[in-house]
Amino acid sequence: MTDYVRKILTSSVYEVAEQTPLDPMTLLSQRLGQEILLKREDLQPVFSFKIRGAHNRMSHLTAEERARGVICASAGNHAQGVALSATRLGVRSVIVMPTTTPEIKINAVKRLGGEVVLFGDGFDAARAHAAGLAERHGYVFVHPFDDPDVIAGQGTVGMELLRQHPGDIGAIYVPVGGGGLAAGIAAFVKFLRPEIRVIGVEPEEAASMKAAIAAGHPVPLDQVGLFADGVAVRQVGEETFRLCRDLLDDIVTVTADEICAAIKDIFDDMRAIAEPAGALALAGLRRDIENGTAPKGSLIAVNSGANVNFDRLRYVAERAEIGERAEALLGVTIPEAPGSYRAFIRLLGRRAITEFNYRYAHGSAAHIFVGVKLTRGDTEKHEIIDVLTANGLGVTDMTDNEVAKLHVRHMVGGRVSGLADELVFRFQFPERPGALLKFLEGLNDAWNISLFHYRNHGADYGRVLVGIQVPAETRADFYAHIDAIGFPYWDETQNPAYRQFLETN
Known part of the structure; x- marks a missing residue:
């Protein structure tokens, strides 16, 4: 020390x-x-704090190293620090950034005098590319942290x-x-x-x-x-x-x-x-x-x-x-009968309703997706659930259910009759041009897409919920295809949010 x-x-x-x-x-x-x-x-x-480490490292460059120029790999903050420091020191800077880097960081690096090279889906791919460029052109590599x-x-x-x-x-x-x-x-x-x-x-x-x-x-x-x-x-x-x-x-x-x-x-x-x-x-x-x-x-x-x-x-x-436990998301089953909504809202008292999704379906039960504002966190959420269940209503807590929060809350009412062999998957892929097309082309036409929900959340990665009809005899081939696509995925066929609101009758 x-x-x-x-x-x-x-x-x-x-x-x-x-x-x-x-x-x-x-x-x-x-x-x-x-x-x-x-x-x-x-x-x-x-x-960002990254300017501190970047400049301290570059201030130790020899005259010969400054003449060669510097290179770094960064998702944005270290890149800006290197670009600013290099400009102040009169040194050429090449910045390799992942293709998923927010545009605000790319533009900032360019304004600060850095030469931006976009490569790879994440930091590791960008770093490997930067190391190759450094060896090829003689640049000094400025590590973002391990120096x-x-x-x-x-x-x-x-x-x-x-x-x-x-x-x-x-x-x-x-x-x-x-x-x-x-x-x-x-x-x-x-x-x-x-x-x-x-x-x-x-x-x-x-x-x-x-x-x-x-x-x-x-x-x-x-x-x-x-x-x-x-x-x-x-x-x-x-x-x-x-x-x-x-x-x-x-x-x-x-x-x-x-x-x-x-x-x-x-x-x-x-x-x-x-x-x-x-x-x-x-x-x-x-x-x-x-x-x-x-x-x-x-x-x-x-x-x-x-x-x-x-x-x-x-x-x-x-x-x-x-995240601050100020909202509960609940799937609630109530009788499909006049007055049921009024009775349900009365059970919630004077609490603010943040979301209420429902679509009519044949049968004796109605499934609603409801958001309730909380003032006392999980303690209040459990009190609400206890009140509802004590009054004979079925309740599923969706507050920490990723599929419910990202997709199902926007899709309630999507049930259909007679749909066979449906599997449901959640996929994640880099939010960049061509990624969605790559995903769809990887599935090919052998299996019918029965459900599809995509929403741009302003993040660096896109998320899709997909329902696909896959007969049992073709499932091995199907899994080989989605593995080959190379995007992370999760099987959500047994997810309670899907089964309650979207599964085929």
Whole structure:
């Protein structure tokens, strides 16, 4: 740690970066009953902390290396840091970005003087391509996280935190992608104030550091979710793993819904919009408070960035209330008889209804999909379910059902009679031109599509719910075809949301 503290104290980050404020989150602190502060790295010149590590690394380039130019691979934030630093230093910069990178980040890199090359569906493919270009053309590769100078540059965030809040600090929550920010902050904080807990936070769908620590060494994840693209890293670095393994006190994983709720919290308190990775640490902090595992004292979350496409906010707004447990989604079976709706609404009392979907179907029972606003989280949800079941109504809790939240809520009433051999699958693919066509062509005409729901959610990946008629004797061939398409998929034929609202009679 001594070497890293020396590197942090002598870093060159302030030639381009700024000391960002540590702001109190007054509204959230009052609601959760503990002082919460937010480190505003979203206020950097490139709207992300990444400028610190990128410039500190590049300031150590020799004259010969500067003449060769630099190259990096990044989903956007590191790319902007490298581009800005290179422009300031008069160095050529080539930036390899995944084809799924939000347009706002691509345009920002171009404005800062970087030469953008789009390649691959994710960071790992982009990094491999960048390494090949570096070898071919002699560029100096600037790693986004697994480099001591990069780690030291990011560690200046920890140095600022201790200067800005010399009092009691219970824990510092840090987003983890490749691990550079967490490693740098932990190295500095644990050297000077080892009593402060440093806690890493990862998305459940991209928990590469948690997997590495469990395995005892960095391991590649089979799949990486792209919602929080700034931390969508398949495998952490060797050096960042070594530091995080020894210095982090814990790693918390959170859902995309919880990240959306944290984005809303930041907006409510600061009137600022964080990118998903930027709100990740606050989501972990909230998780610990709600679970009763947060330490006493002030709690600090690092807002790591604000580079988010505006159209993604549609998805964030839709999921935020579920993430903060402010909405329950329920499938309810009521009698198909006059007055049933009125009786059902009376059971809910004066609670606000956020969604109510129904379509008439023959029979004695009606199935409705209803959203109910909550003020007391899961406790209130369970109270509602108990009241409904006590009055003879069938209830299925859909609040954490991914198919219900993404698709079925928009498709209620789609039952048909006499449809044989229907299987239902959920597919995920990169949101880029040609991806949907590739998916459809991969199915071919041997099987009839009986249900299809696609909706652009403003994210980096598209999601489709598909019903396909597959006779039993052709299923082996069918699975071989969808495996060959290469997109992640899940069999949802037994999903209760599908069976209650969409399955053939």
